[in-house]
Amino acid sequence: MLRGEVIDDPTALAALEPHWWRLWASSRTATPFQCPAWLLAWWEAFAPGELATIAVWRDEDLAGLAPLYRERAISGSRLLPVGISLSDYLDILCLPGIEMAVAGIIADVVAKIEWSQWILPDLPADAAGLAISHPAMEASEAVNHAACPVLAIAGDDRLAGCVPSRRWRQLRRAYRAACGRGRVSVWPAQNDPRLFLDHLVRLHGARWAGYGDGVLNGPNVKEFHSHALPPLAAHGLVRCWLIAIDDQVIGAYYGFHHRQRAYAYLGGFDPDYAEVSPGAILIGHAITEALREGASEFDFLRGREAYKYSWGAVDQWTKHRIWTRGSIP
The missing domain is CATH 3.40.630.30 (Gcn5-related N-acetyltransferase (GNAT))
Structure with a gap:
């Protein structure tokens, strides 16, 4: 049985670290930019809004994690990923084999908190986050976001x-x-x-x-x-x-x-x-x-600087997706 919760306290987020490392090590689509060493340091240094991270548990094991925060503005609040801007890849973490179920729990919890727009940029082509859907949310098409030139070695x-x-x-x-x-x-x-x-x-x-x-x-x-x-x-x-x-x-x-x-x-x-x-x-x-x-691959990460292609790298594109509030049928 999966259950989700909102983590809005930085101390509680830091307390997840040992569970987080185990989840990250198991997650099929994880990169270094989703590990707790990177994202906990990012939050400690910047903390640009209100923490609104979604944790999904299976018994005592962390089965999924969507590190998010809420940015409030007069025009409405936005949900953004922890690590945005300095992280070349962003995504949710899921235990293998239950990605769709975890994405569904994350979407259910997200739908119950206040926001007007949920933005996930820099999603790899195989990102678990691309599977997120919910009847209360309208999803944009996943569009190309940034080129990451990659060299096969x-x-x-x-x-x-x-x-x-x-x-x-x-x-x-x-x-x-x-x-x-x-x-x-x-x-x-x-x-x-x-x-x-x-x-x-x-x-x-x-x-x-x-x-x-x-x-x-x-x-x-x-x-x-x-x-x-x-x-x-x-x-x-x-x-x-x-x-x-x-x-x-x-x-x-x-x-x-x-x-x-x-x-x-x-x-x-x-x-x-x-x-x-x-x-x-x-x-x-x-x-x-x-x-x-x-x-087997050497990833030059975001940016189409000429020197990357001189090494023989070929573009791989990340995706960008936005969810907005819809009407429950």
């Missing part, structure tokens, strides 16, 4: 048969140019999240200076990542790489690895070393390590 760690030959040659030239400026070293930094984040903030800001200073410049964004990185690292989800020439750190790469998929989330480099392409060297290194870990 296979082969050995030389990358020669994995990325376009032109990109492979450019990568080799970049590495030779970097070696011409000194001793090159690349190393993992997820075991020291604070040090890594300091370098990432500095290098990302330097890369985007004068162009809005990058996504880490927003209010509370650095606080969010400082809270999220340690538990993400503790659960083996992050892949953080730094590159240095001699003793100067010139580039940072922040990504994830989950199941057979690697995710390139954020990076930065020192513009004084742009001619040696530290960002490309780090991406090449990240793809190589993803191959060694058994990944």
Whole structure:
């Protein structure tokens, strides 16, 4: 027997964490962006409205979770997903085999709370959230929302048969140019999240200076990542790489690895070393390590920047859906 409840207290949401991790690990469509390390840190840093998360229980087990909050406005209130904006993928979590039943319970509970519009963006093509329906809610068509270029990877760690030959040659030239400026070293930094984040903030800001200073410049964004990185690292989800020439750190790469998929989330480099392409060297290194870990896909996440396609990535589109109040027949 499934039962649903609304969680509107942040303390109660945090208390779900051990149940949440078990559900996330079982959920067929889960990505790192739905795990409690990411979303609890997001809520702690931003809390932009009233918490209205829906939990679905099967006896003592958490069987489903829709992390939501309510944003009130004069024109009416909206239900939005916890993690919006900074998360490239959003969805509800469900135990496998009962996705339709869980989606039905979530819809029943959502229909009983006050809102005028429920918005779910950034839904993967196989998202459990796309199955949500209810007679009291009118659903829009699921439309394309954002392109996430994805590279299918296979082969050995030389990358020669994995990325376009032109990109492979450019990568080799970049590495030779970097070696011409000194001793090159690349190393993992997820075991020291604070040090890594300091370098990432500095290098990302330097890369985007004068162009809005990058996504880490927003209010509370650095606080969010400082809270999220340690538990993400503790659960083996992050892949953080730094590159240095001699003793100067010139580039940072922040990504994830989950199941057979690697995710390139954020990076930065020192513009004084742009001619040696530290960002490309780090991406090449990240793809190589993803191959060694058994990944079959390398996801560049949202955005259609040209450099992603130079690696051979192909667009996969997320979906966007809106529910509004309807009339019960």
